[in-house]
Amino acid sequence: MSDRSATRVLLQPSWVLLPDGSVARDTAVLVAGPRIEAVLPAAAAAGVDAERVDLPGHLLIPGLVNLHTHVGAGPIGRAVSEDFPLPAGMPFYVPLSRLWQHAYDESVVERYRSIVEWDLLGMLRTGTTTVLNHASTDTEGYLELAVRSGVRTFAGPTVPMDVAHRLGRLEGGATRRDDSTASEVQATQLAGFRELAQRWEGRADRITLVLGPAAVHAVDYAVLEAVAEISAELGSRVTTHLCQAPGELAETDRRYGLTPLRVLEKVGLANERLVAAHGTYLPEQDLELAASSGITVVHCASRKAKEAVVSPSVAFREAGIRVGLGTDGFSCDMVEELKFAAVLGKIGTGRTDTPTAADVLRTATATNADALGRDDLGRIRAGALADLVAVDLRGPAVAPVLDPVQSLVYYGNGRDVSFSMVHGEPVVRDGRVRTLDQDRVATAAADALGSIWTEAIERGLLDDVLQAPSGLALPMEPRA
Template structure:
């Protein structure tokens, strides 16, 4: 950690790092970050942009049956929100969610898109965030997630093999249009939902396409007991071993959760080079602590993500550190520095982008400035510990992506935030009220203190 330093940015890259007094003579725009710490931008390695605002504060206190994933009570609501006739309105919700991630320190988003991937890509292009993205296959949310029915998880709805293969074909077409767009800020990925929801021909097709396109693949892995049971019934083995059959269990694969990965598959996970994305706050809502630290002890590659609810990666650092300590009953691990590394340089390495996640000459100028003088965080003896254990995303006051300043003094420079808020609020009010009237979330409503949003 350096103090009194100046970072010189030319174009989209860091050109020099100098003692501040040596930068006095440089003829350039100057941005003073007094009493702030300059960090690499944070990388969110798993989310579903737009899903969070729809589902926040709906099922957090719902009494989930043992082993039921947190998302099941929400799948009908999401399907209601993702209807084609609401597409234009819903783009404001997606943008609101993306801005929430950016405002709290995220400069790179790996979006496993749940809906309207082209709308999301246009938004990412316009607002200036860096993204790795691709739509979930199958796209039908209840086919992927199941749904709540009489307090149980109902998985009778399916999406046909023909539809899934057509979705994969469409995704490959999008590579030609979007991969490398926005001056390289947009990178396309392939995104099968999970082994128990995708036809094997689709998984194998993704494996072939990933090699041909030389791209990353993102999916969900072992996030609920029902996934393992369904996979055993269909394939006679575990989810990871099905992915191995499909030639997807390799260093290209970024798999969210892994919470219930069988012990017998840990060595395969480590040897194959896959990455498991730890979404600590999301699993905590299911009263579950993910085994991320023990995964690392087993040699498994780990990264951090928020999933589709929490948009604040600084808060996610805190969850990862503190729940990680509880999981191993040790106060000294994981350290604040270790979890910050997972969200910066380690994430960049997994994304095959050594020019991200670091502050060094030649790296991309994806940077954030975090205020550390507020009474809630100061005094600061160790900047990283203070940030992780006492900070939150609202302490982020400056953000730059590819050398373009997006946030300064805590405010967006080129975004009409009030306008986006108004459009998102109008869309969400319409979605919620119509969903309530249609009985879409009737089973969940008793756990909510109100029956109309924005009251």
């Protein structure tokens, strides 16, 4: 192999998703270094000097972007309280906050990293190539692991870190939240952001730092103003939670006499750099501001569905609001999230023709990339970065294929991903993540989760949600 071909890879799938939403047949994609050099007819690719990757029966799509999650938090809370009887409007995280508080304790940090790695493995395995991580703890530990795993990430620490402050806890069937992190502590945490960004920005060409105030009602006003100032100065994205639960609106109204979005507008954060998760209870009178300000509202379909809630994502889009898609932890499979977004969108609108499979796939690729200010991601065209995913549509639960995008969204899942690359470098080959030692990661994560859950049960941290734990067996198998 010549030096030149060593850096060039020719992907030859059955179908390629193009930026206009059409699906091309007999088309190859040539990758040179970190970028897509050309999208060309298969016949024209015959003489190209490059390593060839044959992907028969595969649809090649841009790498999926998970626009809202808390890496590591999800596996800790998985299958603990999914069927718990939540009071109406209570977010799903509230019964789990004491478990997370324990898992984020400094004494647990090494074990927590094993779980972060397991979460990253799950995301890469199922077709995610870019993650916006609203880090729940140990941001730099996460960034280390992200570099090692090969994922592209936008990430930043949640302000404030303290779980009791930002999530509250379950008390007498209701959410109880106290402002337990002082304003000065929040300000100090934020003050470290510039240095953090300097240390990490651009590492391995895949790291971008973002600011992460937890939510309007949980962050000191002066700290929100400082976030706006840093974001304007550095051009950093800001990620937060917005109108996730009714209690958040009541608290903000009590404090400011304003809706959460109006507070964000007042401090200078309601702009195109804001990526705000949920928006479920965004008041009608704020729809126009959400649209005109250019913010992105991130739909987290599966997360809210567990609370028996369908967020009005289609109505937001029809009002001109940019709507992205994320998992918000628990599930890390963005292909499953596409399915949730499509079918819950239909339930929400009462219409079968919206959103379509093509709509939700565009959301998870180009729209999510746009929300991050990156038109060089999320589309397959010459010059874009080579973050690419190939999904095998030949399986018995998926084929036959008439419309590859519908087949993917309605019948596939992330385990059908057999190939991916990030920044032109291979991550998944033959359905296995090649950048991580899968068996080591699985063993370490099983040990970590087993010990954290055992401690949580012994200390009564799960008494609210677990009457009689029946599981705690962790045969974790990385092949998915």
